[in-house]
């Protein structure tokens with residue numbers, strides 16, 4: 494089934510595997526891109542190549558950046574003794590969009606899950622414990638999803654951390670809600686009303 | 691608002707402008723791609739670069755390919771005297787997926803529209819008239835949308851073409867329906883039941 498050429502079919506195939514896209518929207522996207530070769534396709538191809546060559550996980554916090562240590566971990570103004578623990582980079586970005594938290598982050602990369610056999614070592618929890626002392630953290634804010642796995646993970650971490658103050662986002666996070674779906678106002682309210690665990 | 695780095699933000703920005711994607715799905719897609727750098731992002735970046743460098747419109751029919759003349763126009767087995775006129779490359783692809791038409795195509799690039807000031811010259815209609823004699827066409831199949839503009843365009847073309855037999859897709863195309871949304875079976879039925887205009 495020849496639709497265009499092998500190169501264009503390969504592009505459609507790869508785009509259709511992105512979350513949220515399917516074969517039909519991938520075809521639409523490629524037709525759009527081919528029509529806008531100069532103004533959209535070329536810059537997009539360039540941006541992808543750059544990110545493919547440079548993107549990596551921050552060795553300290555798990556955020557995505559283009560160096561071994563991400564801009565947030567490099568920024569000494571964010572060394573305020575507060576550490577916000579999130580499940581995923583998408584949640585870190587959601588927090589940054591709310592622009593209300595001025596400390597640093599720790600990205601777990603998921604939640605504890607007996608079902609999926611995800612244990613503490615898979616979640617950068619040992620690294621989190623290291624950071625509490627090496628970065629002189631005096632408050633750990635658990636910004637985890639209000640799901641069963643999220644809350645199990647929050648309680649597990651609170652138990653591990655010993656003396657440091659541990660708080661969690663509370664007011665405003667709907668039950669069963671995932672952080673990345675919330676608007677900025679809700680995140681701001683939840684952070685301001687955080688409670689000690 | 692630093693979310694990652696400038697390169698990653700540029701990529702999100704460009705992806706969010708694709709039809710069917712928005713800022714949120716673009717962020718999700720980029721996170722997915724960065725996690726799958728080797729297996730998904732690098733091949734996608736490469737495919738985009740290749741298509742950006744090579745894709746162009748076929749000088750004969752308006753299909754998209756990687757040479758001045760597309761594979762369908764190059765294929766002498768498709769020189770069967772039948773020419774299928776479609777609005778857009780997406781419609782040509784939909785016809786090819788149905789795999790029922792064995793002739794060649796002519797992509798108009800839209801429909802006549804008084805409102806949008808689209809006239810015959812914008813639609814490759816002069817080139818269509820040339821092709822009738824130069825390619826010894828004995829049947830022109832108008833596979834246009836069952837919209838008012840689509841049908842206006844069909845009647846205009848039928849009037850211009852003179853002696854050649856002009857048919858149109860009929861049975862199976864729902865009123866107001868656009869070709870690219872139809873399943874293969876409907877397209878097959880519509881082609882088989884085509885009527886003389």
Ligand SMILES: [Zn+2]
Pocket residue numbers: 551552553554555556562563564565566567
């Ligand atoms: Zn970092």
Ligand SMILES: [Zn+2]
Pocket residue numbers: 748749750751752753759760761762763764
């Ligand atoms: Zn062609």
